[in-house]
Amino acid sequence: MAYIYLIFPMKPQKLTTNELLQRIYNSDLLGLSKGITLIESTLEKDRLQAEELLNNLLPKTGKSIRIGITGVPGVGKSTFIEAFGExxxxxxxxxxxxxxxxPSSQQTKGSILGDKTRMEKLAANPMAFIRPSPSGKSLGGVANKTRETLLLCEAAGYDVTIIETVGVGQSETAVKGMTDFFLLLMLSGAGDELQGIKRGIMEMADLLAINKADGDNIKKANLAKAAYKNALHLLPPHEFGWTPETTTCSSLTGDGIEAIWKTIESYYDKLEQNDGLIKIREKQQKEWLKETLQSRLLEDFLDHSEVRKRLPVLENQVIAGKIIPSTATRELIKLVLS
Ligand SMILES: Nc1nc2c(ncn2[C@@H]2O[C@H](COP(=O)(O)OP(=O)(O)OP(=O)(O)O)[C@@H](O)[C@H]2O)c(=O)[nH]1
Ligand SMILES: [Mg+2]
Structure with missing residues (x-):
């Protein structure tokens, strides 16, 4: 590479799809990074190459253990991922x-994993690959890029893929929709309301871990574990016979880290008994198509020249209370489809 840069110092050469594929299959980090940059590009020609790349490497994907991790800011997600990854x-x-x-990375220039400071050791480990959240206008767009990046990582031979998200909004649903196992990190001594954890998020969890169970906190963490265990009993049972578990852990002492891995292994064993993994992923693929179709159709629709002309007029009529939105929508659809 250094050689190429010497000859063309200003403009590093773009790799062809085949070159990218070979590099990714060889777990070449530069190739993987270039592939991800391509995925994150919004230029139409890059988009087309990204699609070609992804379609080619699909047969080499799907083999990793896909784990989603969420929890409120400060719960210790990054520190946990560092300890767990190590x-x-x-x-x-x-x-x-x-x-x-x-999804907030647009404004904050990437808070999650933006500073890799809490994952310094992991980031320096040649067996690990850490990529900050892509930026984007919509959660759907950001999530789609992460999902495609996950496929690239699998083709590059990563055995475990972890997707972190912050537990305050809709992004959990997106992470749940692209991972097999969902881990919710919580703190002891604060009610769910205080932790901003909605019941819906608890319902998604396959494992709920009370984090920072160290020092003076151990007792409180065990009490919280018992309380959440009871709360989980009240939730409807999961598909494929898995009963969500509750545990405690500490990234500082390492307590509970191995037990969490064991839980994940038994989760996969359980799924294997009834083709659960295949079914979960089939459902996710179907949903992915639906979401992509919806967002792409809407984008193209709003970009249509006739719609761009007519929409402001109809918008004013709706604002003025002259027509209802469905009448405006019907007229716009007719413009495009006729
Ligand atoms: N005592 C104790 N402190 C911890 C533990 N894990 C993390 N912390 C501390 O908690 C703080 C927040 O940890 P992070 O790992 O940055 O938390 P996060 O959930 O990634 O936070 P955001 O990225 O802001 O959402 C840091 O000061 C950590 O040192 C733990 O297991 N025990
Ligand atoms: Mg973090």
Whole structure:
């Protein structure tokens, strides 16, 4: 590479799709990064190449253990991922990729994983790959790029893919929709309301871990664990026979980290008994198509020249209370489809 830069110092050459594929299959980090940059580009020609790349590497995807992790800001997600990632690499010889979905990254220039400071050791480990959240206008757009990046990481041979998101909004649903196992990190000593955790998010969890269970906190963490265990009993049972579990952990002492991995392994064992993984992923693929179709159709529709001309007029009529939105919509659809 240095050689190429010497000859063309200003303009590094773009790789062809085949070159990218070979590099990704060889787990070449530069190739993987270039592939992700292509995925994140909004230029139409890059988009087309990204699609070609992804369609070609699809047969090499799907083999990783896909884990989603959420929890309110400060619960210790990054510190946990660092400890957990180090454990997986050292004790289980796994290669670990960490991605993020942060819909607010547009404004904050990427808060999640933006500073890798709390994952310094993991970031420096050649067995790990850490990529900050892509930026984007909509959650759907950001999530789609992360989902495609996950496929690239799988083709590059990562055994475990972790997607972090912050537990305050809609992004959990997006992460749930692209991972197999969903881990919710919580703190002891604060009610769910205080932690901003909505019941819906608890319902998504396959494992609820009370984090920072160390020092003076251990007792409180155990009490919280018991309380959440009871609360989980009240929720409807999961599909495929999995009963969500509750545990405690500490990224500082390492307590509970191995047990969490064991839980994930038994979750996969359970799914294997009734083709659960296949079914979960089929459902996710179907949903992914639906979402992509919806957002793409809307984008193209609003971009249509006739719609662009007519929409402001109809918008004013709706604002003035002269017509209802469905009448305006019907007229716009007729403009495009006729
Ligand atoms: N005692 C204790 N402190 C911890 C533990 N894990 C994280 N912390 C501390 O909690 C703070 C927040 O940790 P982060 O890992 O940055 O939390 P986060 O959930 O990634 O936060 P955001 O990225 O802002 O959403 C830091 O000061 C950590 O040192 C733990 O297991 N025990
Ligand atoms: Mg963090």
């Amino acid at each position: 454990y997986l690499i050292k004790e289980k010889q796994k290669r670990v990729a960490v991605l993020a979905i942060d």
